[in-house]
Amino acid sequence: MGAPTTFCDFCDKPASQVGSIIVGNRFEGGNRAVAICSECVDLCVEIFKERALAATTEKERDQ
Numbered sequence: 001m002g003a004p005t006t007f008c009d010f011c012d013k014p015a016s017q018v019g020s021i022i023v024g025n026r027f028e029g030g031n032r033a034v035a036i037c038s039e040c041v042d043l044c045v046e047i048f049k050e051r052a053l054a055a056t057t058e059k060e061r062d063q
């Protein structure tokens with residue numbers, strides 16, 4: 001028996017399919033913490049960049 005497969009909580013893909021998964025260290029009700037894969041992290045980074053850009057653009061417009 002090997003280690004149980006970790007699935008990304010955001011896209012539900014197994015670690016074997018996405019390469020790398022990071023598991024948070026926060027436990028809720030005895031369940032394991034949320035996990036996120038490298039693909040979803042990339043997506044999140046893009047979203048953060050867009051939001052930061054949008055926030056900057058908004059600020060410039062207000063001035």
Ligand SMILES: [Zn+2]
Pocket residue numbers: 008009010011012013018036037038039040
């Ligand atoms: Zn994912």
